Amino acid sequence: MSQDAKIRLDHVQKKYLGSKAPAVDSLTLEVPEGEILVLVGPSGCGKSTTLRLINRMIEPTGGRIFLDEEDVTTVDPDHLRRRIGYVIQQIGLFPHQTIAQNIATVPKMLKWDKARIAERVDELLSVVGLDPEVYRGRYPSELSGGQAQRVGVARALGADPEIMLMDEPFGAIDPITRDRLQNEFLRVQETLRKTIVFVTHDIDEAIKMGDRIAILGEQSHIRQIDTPERILAFPVDDFVRDFIGSGSTLKGLHFEIVDDNVELDPYPTMTVDSTAAEGLALARAAHADWVLLLDASHRPLRWVPVDELEAGGPVTAESGTEVLAKVSLGATLFQALEQMLVSSAAVACVVREDGSYHGVVRLTYLNRVIRQARREAREHYERLEAMA
Amino acid sequence: MWSVLDSTRDDHVDGIISWFDYIASRPDDILEATWAHAKITLTVIVVATVFSVLLGVFVQRRPALRAFALSVSGIFLTIPSLALFALFIPIVGTGNEPAMYALFLYAILPILRNTVTGLDSVPPAVVESAKGMGMGTLRQLARIRLPLAWPIIMAGIRISTLITVGIAAIAVLVGGDGLGTYIQSGLTRLGLPNSLESVWTGTAFTVLLGLVLDAALAGFQRVTTSKGLRM
Amino acid sequence: MSQLTPAQARLGDHGTTTDGREPEGSLPPDLEAPHEPGWLTRARRKHLGLKTAPLGILGLAGLVFWYYQSLNLAESKVQIASPLAWGTKLWPQTVEHLTIAFWSTVLVVVVAIPLGIALTRPPLRRFGPTIVAVANSGQALPAYGLLILFLSMLGQGLRTVVVALVLYALLPVLRNTMVGLDAVERSVIEAGRGMGMTRWQVLTRIELPLAVPVILAGVRVAMILNIGMATLAYLIGGGGLGVTIAVGLKLQQDAVLVIGASIVAIVALTFDWLGALAETYLRPKGV
Ligand SMILES: Nc1ncnc2c1ncn2[C@@H]1O[C@H](COP(=O)(O)OP(=O)(O)O)[C@@H](O)[C@H]1O
Ligand SMILES: [Mg+2]
Numbered sequence: 083m084s085q086d087a088k089i090r091l092d093h094v095q096k097k098y099l100g101s102k103a104p105a106v107d108s109l110t111l112e113v114p115e116g117e118i119l120v121l122v123g124p125s126g127c128g129k130s131t132t133l134r135l136i137n138r139m140i141e142p143t144g145g146r147i148f149l150d151e152e153d154v155t156t157v158d159p160d161h162l163r164r165r166i167g168y169v170i171q172q173i174g175l176f177p178h179q180t181i182a183q184n185i186a187t188v189p190k191m192l193k194w195d196k197a198r199i200a201e202r203v204d205e206l207l208s209v210v211g212l213d214p215e216v217y218r219g220r221y222p223s224e225l226s227g228g229q230a231q232r233v234g235v236a237r238a239l240g241a242d243p244e245i246m247l248m249d250e251p252f253g254a255i256d257p258i259t260r261d262r263l264q265n266e267f268l269r270v271q272e273t274l275r276k277t278i279v280f281v282t283h284d285i286d287e288a289i290k291m292g293d294r295i296a297i298l299g300e301q302s303h304i305r306q307i308d309t310p311e312r313i314l315a316f317p318v319d320d321f322v323r324d325f326i327g328s329g330s331t332l333k334g335l336h337f338e339i340v341d342d343n344v345e346l347d348p349y350p351t352m353t354v355d356s357t358a359a360e361g362l363a364l365a366r367a368a369h370a371d372w373v374l375l376l377d378a379s380h381r382p383l384r385w386v387p388v389d390e391l392e393a394g395g396p397v398t399a400e401s402g403t404e405v406l407a408k409v410s411l412g413a414t415l416f417q418a419l420e421q422m423l424v425s426s427a428a429v430a431c432v433v434r435e436d437g438s439y440h441g442v443v444r445l446t447y448l449n450r451v452i453r454q455a456r457r458e459a460r461e462h463y464e465r466l467e468a469m470a
Numbered sequence: 471m472w473s474v475l476d477s478t479r480d481d482h483v484d485g486i487i488s489w490f491d492y493i494a495s496r497p498d499d500i501l502e503a504t505w506a507h508a509k510i511t512l513t514v515i516v517v518a519t520v521f522s523v524l525l526g527v528f529v530q531r532r533p534a535l536r537a538f539a540l541s542v543s544g545i546f547l548t549i550p551s552l553a554l555f556a557l558f559i560p561i562v563g564t565g566n567e568p569a570m571y572a573l574f575l576y577a578i579l580p581i582l583r584n585t586v587t588g589l590d591s592v593p594p595a596v597v598e599s600a601k602g603m604g605m606g607t608l609r610q611l612a613r614i615r616l617p618l619a620w621p622i623i624m625a626g627i628r629i630s631t632l633i634t635v636g637i638a639a640i641a642v643l644v645g646g647d648g649l650g651t652y653i654q655s656g657l658t659r660l661g662l663p664n665s666l667e668s669v670w671t672g673t674a675f676t677v678l679l680g681l682v683l684d685a686a687l688a689g690f691q692r693v694t695t696s697k698g699l700r701m
Numbered sequence: 702m703s704q705l706t707p708a709q710a711r712l713g714d715h716g717t718t719t720d721g722r723e724p725e726g727s728l729p730p731d732l733e734a735p736h737e738p739g740w741l742t743r744a745r746r747k748h749l750g751l752k753t754a755p756l757g758i759l760g761l762a763g764l765v766f767w768y769y770q771s772l773n774l775a776e777s778k779v780q781i782a783s784p785l786a787w788g789t790k791l792w793p794q795t796v797e798h799l800t801i802a803f804w805s806t807v808l809v810v811v812v813a814i815p816l817g818i819a820l821t822r823p824p825l826r827r828f829g830p831t832i833v834a835v836a837n838s839g840q841a842l843p844a845y846g847l848l849i850l851f852l853s854m855l856g857q858g859l860r861t862v863v864v865a866l867v868l869y870a871l872l873p874v875l876r877n878t879m880v881g882l883d884a885v886e887r888s889v890i891e892a893g894r895g896m897g898m899t900r901w902q903v904l905t906r907i908e909l910p911l912a913v914p915v916i917l918a919g920v921r922v923a924m925i926l927n928i929g930m931a932t933l934a935y936l937i938g939g940g941g942l943g944v945t946i947a948v949g950l951k952l953q954q955d956a957v958l959v960i961g962a963s964i965v966a967i968v969a970l971t972f973d974w975l976g977a978l979a980e981t982y983l984r985p986k987g988v
Contacts, residue, residue: 139894139895160897160899161897163894163895163896165897168895168896168921170895172886172887172888172891173888173892174888174889174892174893175892176907176911177891177911177988178907178911178986180987187893187898191896191897191902221986221987222987223988234892237892378901393920416888532905545970548925548969548970549966550928550929550932550965552929552932552943552946552965553946553961553963553965554962554966554967556949556950556959556961556962557959559955560955560958560959564950568867606923630836630839635841636843636844638838639846640843640845640933643845643950653843653845653846657852659934660849660853666850666853669846669849669850670846672843672845673842673843673846676841676842676843676846677838677841677842679841680838680840680841681838681841684838684841
């Protein structure tokens with residue numbers, strides 16, 4: 083039990099009146115400061131209940147909840163909630179209040195002065211990407227779904243709470259807008275570093291948003307809690323495996339970035355100025371079947387096969403086949419794989435920002451990465467088991 | 471008189487017993503008045519239903535007419551009933567008739583409004599697919615739109631029935647009959663024996679008649695509503 | 702009997718507005734539009750609005766005034782002239798009529814709104830549906846009988862009339878308060894609670910403002926019921942314009958009957974229009 087957990091649930095239980103089995107059964111959980119913990123699980127498994135226990139929208143029937151190591155099970159719930167941002171799927175904007183009034187709700191209750199509130203409202207609108215001039219005076223009925231949810235997030239950030247609870251915040255939004263909101267939210271979180279508990283039933287959203295993911299089964303039993311990488315590489319049981327679905331290995335490639343840490347194989351390259359004989363010599367030296375032809379500014383141009391070089395003749399921009407599989411430095415290995423698949427090549431060129439050649443990623447490398455991730459995750463769990 | 475202020479429990483018990491005696495001694499008269507009351511109500515409701523449903527079907531998709539019809543029938547409901555009853559006397563004389571004309575006007579709005587909202591609530595896709603299968607306008611109306619709107623229309627009919635039963639009790643003030651006669655005779659003899667029993671009889675049987683008719687209409691609604699729409 | 706009951710009927714189960722307009726949809730127009738056929742949108746927009754009503758009422762008043770003048774009261778027989786005297790009969794009766802309607806409406810509001818709030822709070826909530834069901838069948842209650850029963854308990858006079866009216870007109874306001882509060886979306890309340898608003902703050906800042914349109918519609922119905930029922934106040938010595946109608950009935954003078962009934966109608970229509978104005982202008986923005 084670490085001392086620096088921002089949120090700590092200790093054997094928390096919730097049994098709704100009139101139901102036999104508890105909706106949340108003895109849940110113990112820690113969220114360190116600045117982390118996004120995603121609770122993910124099938125519908126009805128108790129995710130929302132868990133979340134609502136943290137800000138005491140509902141009262142636990144057992145166990146204790148700590149925020150900053152302070153037992154909040156007995157403090158005044160209204161005051162507690164003013165310290166915690168809360169975003170729900172249905173948003174719940176107040177239809178009779180302007181956007182500005184909506185966002186000012188908590189600051190007003192905390193008796194901030196007017197000027198400070200006005201400033202805060204504008205600041206928050208900018209943070210969530212809405213022009214304060216345009217939106218401040220509007221009513222919720224004048225917003226699209228995506229805009230309304232931005233305001234919902236801004237409102238939850240109102241008094242700059244250290245903790246945010248988000249219950250499927252992007253669940254009711256079309257996929258394209260959802261993707262954009264997710265990205266923007268992650269960008270905002272990079273500077274705000276809130277401690278966030280995020281609920282979703284969508285494993286892809288969980289993988290994208292979570293620093294850690296808790297996969298929950300019935301009654302909020304934690305089936306696995308870990309980083310998305312490790313969960314994808316090593317689902318601990320069939321429940322988790324089923325839940326993350328097929329293709330989890332591939333999803334893991336999302337987390338590997340093509341950068342200098344990636345071991346980039348040397349590859350024989352020649353420029354358009356060089357002769358076929360020079361190219362052939364390079365290829366022979368590297369035991370390669372192809373040579374990569376670069377243009378004058380070192381941008382990858384063509385793959386030239388050794389046979390063609392052996393035949394002699396000039397090497398031009400028409401020799402060999404076009405280089406289709408290209409990824410930039412900073413792309414993910416998943417993108418590299420995609421490039422290989424669409425161009426049916428077993429290698430992808432890595433280029434720098436200016437388009438110049440940096441190296442290549444081979445399919446065999448992806449293979450190694452995946453195996454290594456699995457091995458590491460397995461070793462991690464073996465170590466945990468050994469300790470237990 | 472039963473006075474809440476200075477009566478004791480025994481007074482109430484006595485009152486109730488004497489009321490039962492009162493009813494027991496003239497069941498035929500009371501039934502006759504109740505039947506007269508029901509006849510006024512049912513005549514009005516049947517006519518108003520036919521009129522309002524047809525009107526509703528006609529105006530539903532004609533915005534201007536629809537607004538006009540709804541507004542005018544709303545105005546009728548705003549006019550106090552005694553005043554509206556009275557306005558018919560110069561035209562049709564006294565008796566049940568002025569009351570029935572006025573009650574007819576009152577009964578229009580709930581049925582009309584529920585007919586148009588009921589028809590509005592029919593999913594366009596359903597009508598569209600009916601059209602796509604080659605149903606003509608009349609057939610769409612009879613087979614699809616009215617059956618789907620029926621529960622809502624019936625709700626309007628039930629509201630109209632309840633208010634008609636209640637208001638019909640003042641028909642007696644313009645020379646009509648029905649259960650209002652018991653209230654009136656109680657009023658004119660107030661203080662004399664059996665006067666309050668008479669008022670209670672008129673009031674209670676009016677409410678009772680309303681509840682019975684409402685229950686009957688609820689049953690009628692059940693058997694006339696497609697099983698698929700019952701929930 | 703009631704003059705009152707009719708207005709109550711305007712609160713069907715499908716809406717709360719009382720002037721034949723359908724309740725407006727709660728979705729923003731851009732979301733609603735694709736699902737809604739054009740004729741429906743047009744029908745919603747095109748009600749015979751607030752603007753034409755006063756013209757109609759003025760026209761009706763002019764017609765009645767012209768008829769009144771044409772009776773030439775100075776030279777007509779006493780059965781007509783006496784009940785139709787403006788200064789000693791009609792005007793005082795109108796004032797009486799409005800006094801009855803005013804006080805009973807104020808009392809209805811004072812009693813029914815807090816009661817409606819209480820019946821939507823958790824401890825009493827489960828009684829809500831029962832009360833609404835009883836309130837609905839209460840529509841068959843004959844106001845005539847109710848008035849006489851109160852007369853027997855409380856004696857003659859204004860007080861009795863007002864008490865009976867309050868009881869009678871309580872239902873629409875009570876029902877609309879409950880329905881209006883219930884119609885506030887759970888997610889809006891959840892969001893308010895989630896931000897740390899107390900129950901009281903959620904009630905006063907969110908639920909009540911959002912329920913205002915529905916509550917006002919109920920108050921307007923109650924007011925019209927009260928104006929209508931005040932017409933029967935004469936039966937128990939409460940005065941009001943019902944006196945003139947009753948005299949016209951008793952003396953079989955159609956002119957008296959028609960003038961009395963017309964003034965009642967004009968008063969009711971005028972106040973209904975004022976109610977519609979209030980509903981339009983007191984509705985919170987953004988809703
Ligand atoms: N207010 C409530 N009263 C009784 N049971 C509830 C209530 N809210 C949720 N439940 C039950 O608790 C379980 C968990 O619900 P919930 O936390 O909403 O699940 P999730 O958010 O994971 O879909 C479900 O079986 C649900 O039916
Ligand atoms: Mg949920």
